[in-house]
Amino acid sequence: MLALQLAWRFLREGRTQSLLILAGVTIGIAAFVFVSAIIQGLQVNLLEQTLGSQAHITVAPEEATPRALMAEPGVEFARRVEPAEPRRRSFDQWQRAVRRVEATDGVVAVCPKVSGSALAYRGAAEEAVKVVGADAARLRRIVNIPANIVEGVYRLGGDEALIGTSLADKLAARVGDPIRVQSGERESVLRIAGIFDIGNEMVNGRWLVTSLRNAQTLLGRIGDITEIDARVAEVYDAERIAREVERRTGVPTESWMERNRDLLTGLRSQDASTTMIRVFVLLAVAMGIASVLSVSVVQRRGQIGILRAVGTSRRIVLGIFLWQGVLFGLVGALLGALVGGLAGELIESSALFDITVTPRLLLTALAVSIATGVMAAYLPARRAARLDPAAAIRGDG
Amino acid sequence: MTSDAPLLELEGICKSYGEGLKTEVLHGVDLSIHKGDVVALVGPSGSGKSTLLNLIGLLDSPTAGRIAIEGEAAEHLDDRDLTQLRGNKLGFIFQSHHLLPGLSVIENVMLPSAASRGGFRPDMRAPAKALLDAVGLGDWTEALPRQLSGGMQQRVAVARALINDPPLVLADEPTGNLDTETSDQVFALLRQRNVERETAFLIVTHNPALARRCDRVVELVDGRVVYEGLPSGMKSED
Numbered sequence: 001m002l003a004l005q006l007a008w009r010f011l012r013e014g015r016t017q018s019l020l021i022l023a024g025v026t027i028g029i030a031a032f033v034f035v036s037a038i039i040q041g042l043q044v045n046l047l048e049q050t051l052g053s054q055a056h057i058t059v060a061p062e063e064a065t066p067r068a069l070m071a072e073p074g075v076e077f078a079r080r081v082e083p084a085e086p087r088r089r090s091f092d093q094w095q096r097a098v099r100r101v102e103a104t105d106g107v108v109a110v111c112p113k114v115s116g117s118a119l120a121y122r123g124a125a126e127e128a129v130k131v132v133g134a135d136a137a138r139l140r141r142i143v144n145i146p147a148n149i150v151e152g153v154y155r156l157g158g159d160e161a162l163i164g165t166s167l168a169d170k171l172a173a174r175v176g177d178p179i180r181v182q183s184g185e186r187e188s189v190l191r192i193a194g195i196f197d198i199g200n201e202m203v204n205g206r207w208l209v210t211s212l213r214n215a216q217t218l219l220g221r222i223g224d225i226t227e228i229d230a231r232v233a234e235v236y237d238a239e240r241i242a243r244e245v246e247r248r249t250g251v252p253t254e255s256w257m258e259r260n261r262d263l264l265t266g267l268r269s270q271d272a273s274t275t276m277i278r279v280f281v282l283l284a285v286a287m288g289i290a291s292v293l294s295v296s297v298v299q300r301r302g303q304i305g306i307l308r309a310v311g312t313s314r315r316i317v318l319g320i321f322l323w324q325g326v327l328f329g330l331v332g333a334l335l336g337a338l339v340g341g342l343a344g345e346l347i348e349s350s351a352l353f354d355i356t357v358t359p360r361l362l363l364t365a366l367a368v369s370i371a372t373g374v375m376a377a378y379l380p381a382r383r384a385a386r387l388d389p390a391a392a393i394r395g396d397g
Numbered sequence: 398m399t400s401d402a403p404l405l406e407l408e409g410i411c412k413s414y415g416e417g418l419k420t421e422v423l424h425g426v427d428l429s430i431h432k433g434d435v436v437a438l439v440g441p442s443g444s445g446k447s448t449l450l451n452l453i454g455l456l457d458s459p460t461a462g463r464i465a466i467e468g469e470a471a472e473h474l475d476d477r478d479l480t481q482l483r484g485n486k487l488g489f490i491f492q493s494h495h496l497l498p499g500l501s502v503i504e505n506v507m508l509p510s511a512a513s514r515g516g517f518r519p520d521m522r523a524p525a526k527a528l529l530d531a532v533g534l535g536d537w538t539e540a541l542p543r544q545l546s547g548g549m550q551q552r553v554a555v556a557r558a559l560i561n562d563p564p565l566v567l568a569d570e571p572t573g574n575l576d577t578e579t580s581d582q583v584f585a586l587l588r589q590r591n592v593e594r595e596t597a598f599l600i601v602t603h604n605p606a607l608a609r610r611c612d613r614v615v616e617l618v619d620g621r622v623v624y625e626g627l628p629s630g631m632k633s634e635d
Contacts, residue, residue, distance in 0.1 A: 001516030013499030306495050309456060310557070311484020311512040314476060390456040393491065394447075 002312070003319025011324055014296065018328075021292045022335070025328050025369065028285035029336025030343065032278055033365050037344045037357045039274045043267055045353035047235060050263055051256055053203040055111075055142050055229030056238045059101060059245060059253045061089040090224045097249045101230050104248060106241045109141035109231040112212070116219040116226065118183035120208060122171040129167065129208040131181065133215020142229045145196050145209065151175050152194030156211045160193035164204030168195045181208065181218060188218045282372050289328050289376035293321055297384045304384050305392030318385040325377025326370055333369035337362050402468070404564050404597050405430040405453060410462035412448055412620075422448045423620040425462070432564060433595040435588070437608035437628070440617035446601045447569060449617065453599065454567050455483045467564065484513045488558030488566035492573045496542040496550055496557075503529065503538040506556045513561065528556040532586055548579035555586050559596070566590075568600045572607060584610060605631070 011018045091097070094112055102110045114133040119126060132139075136156040140146050146154040150165060152175035161179065163171075173179060178189050190210055197204060216222050228251075232241050235256070242255035257264050297304070304317055341357040348355045407428040413419040422445045430436055440446050451457040452464060455471055464471045466486050471479065488509070496505045504517060506525040511517045529535050532552040534545075542550055551571065558566050568587070572580035584607060590596045600611060608614050609628040616624035616631060624631060 002511050005511075005517050009497075009499040009504075302495065303497050305456075306489075306491070306497065307508075307512070308480070309454065309483065309489045310509040311480055311561075312508075313480045313512075316512070388457075390451040390454075393456070393495070 003316045004323045006320045007323035007327060011327060017292055021288055021328060022332055024288040025285050025332025026335040026339060028281050029333050029365055029369050030339035031281050033337050033340025033357060034343045035274060035277050036361055037355050039270055041353050041355040049199060050260055053143055053198050053200045054256060056232045056235060056256050057230040057242045057245060057253060058227050059249055059251050060227035061091050062252055094225050097251055098228055100248045101228055101245050104241060104245050106232045106237050107230050108233050111138035111142045111229045112225045113227050113229055114212060114215045114219060114221050114225045116183060118181050120171060121180040122173050125171045127167060127170050130206045131215050131218055132207055132209045133212045135212055142231050148196045148198045149194045150197045155193045159190050161190035162194045162196055162209040163192060164207055165195055165197045166205035183218050186218055186220055286372045286376035289325055289373055290380060293324060293377050293380035297380045301392045304387050305389045308389035314385040318381045321381030321384050322374055322377050325373035329370035329373025333366045337365050403429040404432050404467060406465045408463040410452060411460045413460050426622055428615060430597050430599060432597055434597045435591055435612045436599050437611035437614045438599060438601045439608050439614060444617045445620040446617055450567055450569055450601050454487055454489060455479045484509060486563055488563040490554050490558045490568040490571045492570040496553055498542050501539050501541060502553050505553055506560055508557060509561045525560060528559055532556050548575050551575060551583055555583060559590055565597045568598060570601055
């Protein structure tokens with residue numbers, strides 16, 4: 001209590017010095033908050049773009065390998081037929097696998113899916129599409145199509161289908177129009193219930209989403225699925241959870257982190273450079289606090305001697321300077337968070353992504369700033385506490 | 398005014414500085430101060446007066462010898478106990494400018510109480526205000542030291558030294574920087590306290606007039622006590 005009271009009075013007395021170092025801490029913490037918020041915003045945006053249209057985890061049997069033609073002496077092949085696309089093996093007991101994926105810690109949504117290639121026709125227009133069949137309620141928890149419907153509704157009942165804006169343009173199709181879809185020898189006519197724009201050209205231009213039953217019929221996979229998609233609570237836990245899912249189901253499982261190694265490397269490099277920037281900023285803040293307090297200890301040598309003479313313990317003298325570090329850190333963090341947050345707001349209008357100063361970032365900045373203040377204050381504080389009071393009063397301590 | 402049990406007892410106090418070739422400052426000083434004593438410590442510059450005062454104030458430790466305050470020997474106490482003993486039993490008045498400039502006048506006076514009780518508390522204000530009234534500064538409680546004259550600051554220092562009602566006050570040239578009139582006022586305050594509470598004072602001074610107003614004089618030359626007795630018997634007047 002006395003240490004805090006005296007720390008406050010010391011800071012108040014050396015007002016100009018205190019305000020200058022406080023400005024330094026504020027700028028440092030503002031930079032910390034601003035850089036963190038921008039990088040966080042950028043990463044969230046990149047992740048949303050990448051993961052907005054794909055599952056965090058995909059469980060799918062291995063593709064069936066076409067049987068190799070045996071080259072025997074004297075045998076010649078009149079014709080060599082390649083499969084149109086690798087055909088997945090049927091997913092044995094997929095309902096049981098779905099239950100196991102759902103029961104895995106960290107998994108928040110699961111959607112069994114059947115997908116495959118097909119051709120879509122409307123009038124003279126013909127486009128290659130990827131038919132995606134799933135239960136509407138389950139699919140929306142993996143890919144948020146409902147929020148991105150630009151025309152019509154999100155519904156997959158009966159013969160209804162959803163397509164992206166680019167595919168709609170290519171087929172010159174509108175909501176309510178029928179589309180003929182052909183896969184191998186099978187053919188269906190589906191009616192467009194809604195058109196979406198999910199911000200990913202691959203999805204907007206190729207996906208044709210319909211009910212699980214429609215897709216199974218069209219792709220010749222009655223009662224079967226091609227994959228189970230899952231979403232996890234923490235995206236960076238996906239790889240660990242994928243391994244657990246694979247262990248539980250015995251089916252090959254891939255996380256988004258495996259599928260997007262380049263992106264992941266980029267994000268991690270970004271993290272590393274952000275950390276370095278933060279460390280250098282905090283070092284500069286710490287140096288500033290330490291140098292001001294070191295000067296303060298020298299300037300107040302006589303006062304420290306008097307404090308000791310009137311019965312103030314070494315512990316309280318130590319506390320006086322540590323509290324000054326805490327106060328610099330605390331007030332600097334609050335002001336810095338305000339300035340950093342405002343700078344983020346200002347730049348957000350010109351940025352292509354959201355810059356959000358989250359409560360977690362603010363708490364981190366506060367904790368880091370106070371810890372930096374205390375650590376920076378420790379050496380000057382220790383020096384003050386160790387001053388010989390008699391020498392300090394004489395002025396040669 | 399004195400009683401038999403000494404308030405302060407020094408036996409064979411020696412103090413030297415430096416390592417190897419040591420400078421001996423005090424050579425076996427013996428001294429007793431009883432409750433209610435007002436003792437002047439005189440001697441030429443460099444005779445060891447301030448060193449002795451620092452040792453008695455437990456701000457420094459002797460090379461040899463024993464210091465006891467109210468019978469409690471200081472040599473076995475750790476820093477925490479010494480701090481506590483200093484805060485409770487001793488008051489300090491320094492020669493000049495030893496108020497804390499960032500604290501108001503009343504906070505400076507409350508400082509020893511705050512040190513012993515762990516912080517400034519509202520109930521400390523009344524006794525501090527009473528002391529400031531007694532030294533004629535009752536209207537200056539919220540002023541900062543820089544707003545006060547040298548004499549006023551010294552009166553604040555006197556009030557601070559007395560706030561914990563210590564049995565012994567150590568004063569290092571308490572009137573050194575003051576004019577005659579202010580010196581008289583400050584000494585009158587000390588004497589008043591001595592009469593009212595039997596507070597003992599050890600006053601280091603170069604001022605023979607001030608020394609003569611004390612009950613007893615201890616003269617130090619080259620780290621040795623060369624005279625101890627009534628002021629009228631002083632051998633030298635520096």
